[in-house]
Amino acid sequence: MPNTSPGYAVTVRVETPSHSGATSDLVAAVSRSGGELTALDVVESHADRLVVDVTCDAVDAAHADTITKTLTGIPRVRVRKVSDRTFLMHLGGKLEVNPKVPLKHRDDLSRAYTPGVARVCRAIAENPADVRRLTIKRNTVAVVTDGSAVLGLGNIGPAAALPVMEGKAALFKQFAGVDAWPVCLGTQDTGKIVEIVLALSTVYGGINLEDIAAPRCFEIERRLREQLDIPVFHDDQHGTAIVVLAALTNALRVVGKQRPEIRVVVSGVGAAGHAIVKLLLAQGVRDIVACDRRGVVHRGRGEMDPARQWIADHTNPRGLTGTLAESLRGADVFIGVSAPNLLTGDDIAAMADDAIVFALANPDPEVDPLAARAHAAVVATGRSDFPNQINNVLAFPGFFRGMLDAGAHEITEAVMLAAATAIADRVGPDELNASYIVPSVFDRQVAPEVAAAVQRAASREGDRT
Numbered sequence: 001m002p003n004t005s006p007g008y009a010v011t012v013r014v015e016t017p018s019h020s021g022a023t024s025d026l027v028a029a030v031s032r033s034g035g036e037l038t039a040l041d042v043v044e045s046h047a048d049r050l051v052v053d054v055t056c057d058a059v060d061a062a063h064a065d066t067i068t069k070t071l072t073g074i075p076r077v078r079v080r081k082v083s084d085r086t087f088l089m090h091l092g093g094k095l096e097v098n099p100k101v102p103l104k105h106r107d108d109l110s111r112a113y114t115p116g117v118a119r120v121c122r123a124i125a126e127n128p129a130d131v132r133r134l135t136i137k138r139n140t141v142a143v144v145t146d147g148s149a150v151l152g153l154g155n156i157g158p159a160a161a162l163p164v165m166e167g168k169a170a171l172f173k174q175f176a177g178v179d180a181w182p183v184c185l186g187t188q189d190t191g192k193i194v195e196i197v198l199a200l201s202t203v204y205g206g207i208n209l210e211d212i213a214a215p216r217c218f219e220i221e222r223r224l225r226e227q228l229d230i231p232v233f234h235d236d237q238h239g240t241a242i243v244v245l246a247a248l249t250n251a252l253r254v255v256g257k258q259r260p261e262i263r264v265v266v267s268g269v270g271a272a273g274h275a276i277v278k279l280l281l282a283q284g285v286r287d288i289v290a291c292d293r294r295g296v297v298h299r300g301r302g303e304m305d306p307a308r309q310w311i312a313d314h315t316n317p318r319g320l321t322g323t324l325a326e327s328l329r330g331a332d333v334f335i336g337v338s339a340p341n342l343l344t345g346d347d348i349a350a351m352a353d354d355a356i357v358f359a360l361a362n363p364d365p366e367v368d369p370l371a372a373r374a375h376a377a378v379v380a381t382g383r384s385d386f387p388n389q390i391n392n393v394l395a396f397p398g399f400f401r402g403m404l405d406a407g408a409h410e411i412t413e414a415v416m417l418a419a420a421t422a423i424a425d426r427v428g429p430d431e432l433n434a435s436y437i438v439p440s441v442f443d444r445q446v447a448p449e450v451a452a453a454v455q456r457a458a459s460r461e462g463d464r465t
Contacts, residue, residue, distance in 0.1 A: 003385045004036040004057035009085040010064045011055045012071055013043070015078045018050045025074050030056050033070040034063065051080070094166040095181070132205065132407070141180040141206040141400055143168050144197055146188045149213035149236070149270075152362050158184035161211060168210060168235075168396075175447045176397035178404065180208070190216050194223045201228055205404050208396065209234040214270040215307045231403045231411055237275035239392035242399070242416050243438070244276050244335060244358060245283065246423035247390050250437040251333075251378040255354040259284045263331045263352070266290045267324055267366055268338030269297060269311050276335060277315060279420075282413050288315045289331075291324040292338075325350075332356065340364030345371030353377075360390055378434045387435040394423050394438060398447035402454025410461060418457035422450045 016022045023040060030037045035056040044051035054071065058064035064084070072079050102108050110116050124130045132138045147161035165182030172180035183200065185193055197207060197220075207230065209221055217234055224232045233239070252259065264285055266273050269292045277288055290297045290311045297304070298321055299312045320327050325347045328334060333356045336342070340361050348357060348367060354377040359365035362382040369386045372379045380388035399419050403409070426439040426446055439446050 002059050004034075004059055004063075005385060006057050007086055008058040008060055008064055009038070009055065010058060010067070011039075011053050011083045011085060012068055012079060013051065013053050013081040013083075014071055015049055015051050015080055016074070017076050018046065018048060022050055023052065025077075026052060026054050026071065029070045029074055030054060030067060033067045034059070035067040055085070090163055090166075094163075094170050131202070135203075136179060137203060137205050139177075139179050139404060140204050141172060141178055141208050141404075142183045142197070142200065142204040143172075143180050143208045143210055144183045144185065144193075144212075145210045146185050146193060146212055148188050148211070148216075150211045151236075155213065158186050165210060168208070171393050172397050172400065174397075175393065175444075176401040176451065178397060178400050188213075188216070190219050193220055194227075197224055198227060201230060204230065206231045206233065206400050208400070209236075211236065212271075214274070215305050217271050218274070218307060225411075229409050231400070231409045233396070233399065233403075233411055234271060234275075235392055235396050236271040238411065238416060239395045239399070240272040240337065240360075241275035241279040242395040242420045243390050243392055243423065244360075245279050245417070245420040246394070247358065247380055247388065247438045248280075248333065248335075248356070249420065249424040250427055250432055251356045251380070253432060254434050254437065255356065255377050257332060257354070260286055262333055263287045264289070264333040264335065265324070265328050265331045267334070267336040267342060268292070269308055270337070272337040272360075273335075274307055274311065276337065277311060279413065279416060281314060283417070287317055289318075289320055289327045290315050291327060295323045296320050296327050334358065334366075336360055336366035338366060340366065341368075343367040343372075345374055348372045349375040351376065358390060378437060380437065384441075388437050389441065390438060391441050393441050394446055395419055395450065398422070398450025399454055401447060401451035403458060405451065406455040406458040408458035408461070410458070412457075412461050414461055415454055415457045418453040419450050422446075422453035425449075 027037060035058055037056045039055035041053040042050055043053055056067060058067055068079060068082055071077060101112055103112060120134055124134060143165045145161050145165055147158040148155045150156050150161050150164055162182055162184050165184055169180035169182055172178040185196055207224060212220060221232060221234045266277055269290050277290055280288060297308055297311045298316050324342060328347055329350045330352050332352045335358045337360050343366055356378045357372045357376040358380045359367050360382040365381050369379050369381050380390050382390055426449060
């Protein structure tokens, strides 16, 4: 059975006769049905009965139902209520707004609002640059989406994407102290998205584009970068590429290989794949083969969109054709940012010795991590229930913290490399091994060190311009 996950945690409140084996029966039922018990709490105790909250992790929603039915099947046990713990966390949303200043009496109100606020408004009108110093703009990021390419869910629209954007904003605040807010747009028209973001950019010190489908995302990002004087960061592209480069840097240290010597196969040429290829090429990787649903991207394949044409023109130096599995033979590195279950353990076995496999499709990776681990030296996924979780939260909070603190807006390869290097170097030589190539997402030093590296790099880039 696949691994259980806290993402499918349930609490089942049951009423059971009070006898010596009452709780043991509940534990055994959860075990029989494949759940992972995480808590057992007696909430009521009476002479003849107990009320017990049974909390456990399941594999998926159907499995949670199976666990509940198994508990119901115990003689004289009655299920009172089932609570999905993930939905409980999301009730009412995950964000709120709190004032930073006291509003306890009339004097506070006079300074924070009328009449005192008028003085600040006039100061900004006279010197628009002061908006960054005197308002939330200096520490605020808009998390912008149209809901067209939500990871693992596809084109679900802006309302259904809102819980993801709320979570993103919460991570900004938790890890880097950046105030971020979801901006979920009810249009998937490129021109309208650009127009709306330009219009609302007055409030924000940065724009984080999120879950916008390729190839529109490239055009949106390009046009916003050209017209805005604040950083525009497409996390699906740049955040993923930064963390992948950091992980690959350490994985190569583990296996003793160098970037110019390796052969890399990338599955997926959307936003993430495109950015990964660009950053790897900039860092000296010479032999990259990219694949999409039709197989290897190559110059002779016929008509392609501009993004794929760029891939064809800049990769595949040996002129390979064929399928993803065929291109993987003899490769040193596989990076998957595409779709689940594309490869088998046998495909990984055909790679070079000491192979590196990053299967990052979420929640189901391109190849079963256990099957990959039987043949590869280093395996990473995007999941939290396997070692080496490649998660963008390692990058984007600290990245924006550094850009905001530097007052910079140009996101260059040098700035992205600085972030990747800071993440990789957070794993010390005495910690580095095949199961630990990136720091924990809960390492509180990651974001400050990324922020400091980005601020230094952005300042150097600014000095050159």
